[in-house]
Amino acid sequence: MTRVVENFTTQVPVWSPYIKPVELASATPEQLAAMQVTPSNKGVSPYVLTLAHDPESLAVRSPLFNQIMYGKDGLSSAERELGAVGASVVNRCIYCAAVHASRFNNLSKRPGVIDEIFERERQARLEPRDQAIFDFSAQLSETPPAIPKTAAADLANAGLNTLEAVDLVLSSALFGWANRLMHTLGEPTEREQAPR
Amino acid sequence: MTLIEEIVDARPGSDLAEALTHRAEILRLSQSTHDAVLFPQSPGAISHGLRAALASRMARQYEVPKLAEHYEELIQQSRDNDEPHDAATDAQTAAIVAHCDLLTLRPRDATRADIEKLKASGMGEPDVVRLAELAAFVSYQARVIKGLQALKGAK
Numbered sequence: 001m002t003r004v005v006e007n008f009t010t011q012v013p014v015w016s017p018y019i020k021p022v023e024l025a026s027a028t029p030e031q032l033a034a035m036q037v038t039p040s041n042k043g044v045s046p047y048v049l050t051l052a053h054d055p056e057s058l059a060v061r062s063p064l065f066n067q068i069m070y071g072k073d074g075l076s077s078a079e080r081e082l083g084a085v086g087a088s089v090v091n092r093c094i095y096c097a098a099v100h101a102s103r104f105n106n107l108s109k110r111p112g113v114i115d116e117i118f119e120r121e122r123q124a125r126l127e128p129r130d131q132a133i134f135d136f137s138a139q140l141s142e143t144p145p146a147i148p149k150t151a152a153a154d155l156a157n158a159g160l161n162t163l164e165a166v167d168l169v170l171s172s173a174l175f176g177w178a179n180r181l182m183h184t185l186g187e188p189t190e191r192e193q194a195p196r
Numbered sequence: 197m198t199l200i201e202e203i204v205d206a207r208p209g210s211d212l213a214e215a216l217t218h219r220a221e222i223l224r225l226s227q228s229t230h231d232a233v234l235f236p237q238s239p240g241a242i243s244h245g246l247r248a249a250l251a252s253r254m255a256r257q258y259e260v261p262k263l264a265e266h267y268e269e270l271i272q273q274s275r276d277n278d279e280p281h282d283a284a285t286d287a288q289t290a291a292i293v294a295h296c297d298l299l300t301l302r303p304r305d306a307t308r309a310d311i312e313k314l315k316a317s318g319m320g321e322p323d324v325v326r327l328a329e330l331a332a333f334v335s336y337q338a339r340v341i342k343g344l345q346a347l348k349g350a351k
Contacts, residue, residue: 018311019321053322056236057229057329064225073218092304143301144259145342152347162211162347163218169343170222173336180299180332184306185325 002189005094008118010105012098013188021049034059050185065178068170075160075167078107079133083168085114086137087175089121093183096175132158137172198227200337203262204344212347226337233333234270241284241323242292242330245275250293251334254300258338291317292327299331 005013022031024044034055035048051058069080081104088097101114117124122138125131132154139146148154155165200223206213216223234247242250252267284292291314298306314324 018308019315019324051325051329053325054236054329056232056238057326057333060225060229060232061329064222064229067222067225071222090304140339140343143257145339147342147346152349155347163215165347166212166215166219166344169340169347170219173339173343176339177332177336180303180335181328184299184303184310185328187308 002192005098005188005190008089008094008097008101008121010098010102010111010114010118011191012102013095014191015045015047015095015182015186016189017046017050017186019050019053019185021046022052024049027052028055030055030059034062036062047182047186051181061177065174068167068174071167073163075164075171076107078104079164080167080171081107082113082130082133083137083171084175084178085117086134087141087172088179089117090138090141091176091179091183093175093179095188096179096182098188100175129158129160132160133168136168137175140169140172141176198223199230199263199266200226200340200344203260203266203341204348206344206348210348212344216344226340229333230337233330235274236326240326241288241319242326243274243278243283245271245278246284246289246292247330248274250296250330253293254296254331254334255338257297257300258335258342260338260341263338263341285318288317288319291319295327296331299328300335 002014002016024037024042027035027037031052035044035052035058037044048058069084070077075083081100084100085097085104088100097118101118105111105114113126113130116126117134124134126134136147136151136155139148139151152165155168160168201216206216234251235244239247248267248270252264252271255261255264255267295310295314298310311324314327319327
């Protein structure tokens, strides 16, 4: 019996869907196209197979996701990941937080930031620029969004230019979306130890 | 001009308007997603009219009145295009609204049991995913608008 992962971690869990994913063998041409399955690319995750139940949404969402998270100018990749982590902490999406916290660590080489966030969540005390990014993404992620009047000035004072601030809005908002799929359609479970 | 840009209404020549020109492709893809989620060719148990009604309810919950007004305008238009047999049963509609509220207000509290409730109302797997995508998209759209509005006053 696999155990559900309850706490924030940088060890990426296994995502187990609550509903039956689409089966690759019986997927329709529209579903295969939405999953971007090609003869040379047959490795599709359970998450993508689950989302393939609604191929119309999946087909448009994938390019949008890639543009927001992997755009070349504007906010640094690591800081986009930090925006994703802020949203995932508010929505308590353990899986998304694990994936994007480990990406932040790989990109920034500053694991102390994530350690502090996982330890103290919204009370985390960070360096000024990290703090401004994390606080803004968390505030935007509340329902209704709870952005203080000083938000624009706070981001500017922390050194973000307008394009970087726009990218932070986009990556934080995108993760409100991802969390509402990943955290509500399945759960994170412990990775099996490989048999010796 | 996409819906997000219309509602945000950045002052021409401002830093925000300039930054948005660099993100035109993202705004365009956001608009395509809106169309795919509000007017899908295969709406399943969630008709176009119900989608617009749920979206307006969510926009109110996110406190983005102009977005709610946009969806209110779509309700009648979408209903006119729906086939009579597209209507969800009353029990299904109640389950859909309850789940939509959960995804909007308290997504962190969602569990397997909430998916079971949807399925008990007669929703199939594809409908469960369709509903999650609709709620997740409106969350994104409302937050992009709110976030960009917050940047409007910036130098």
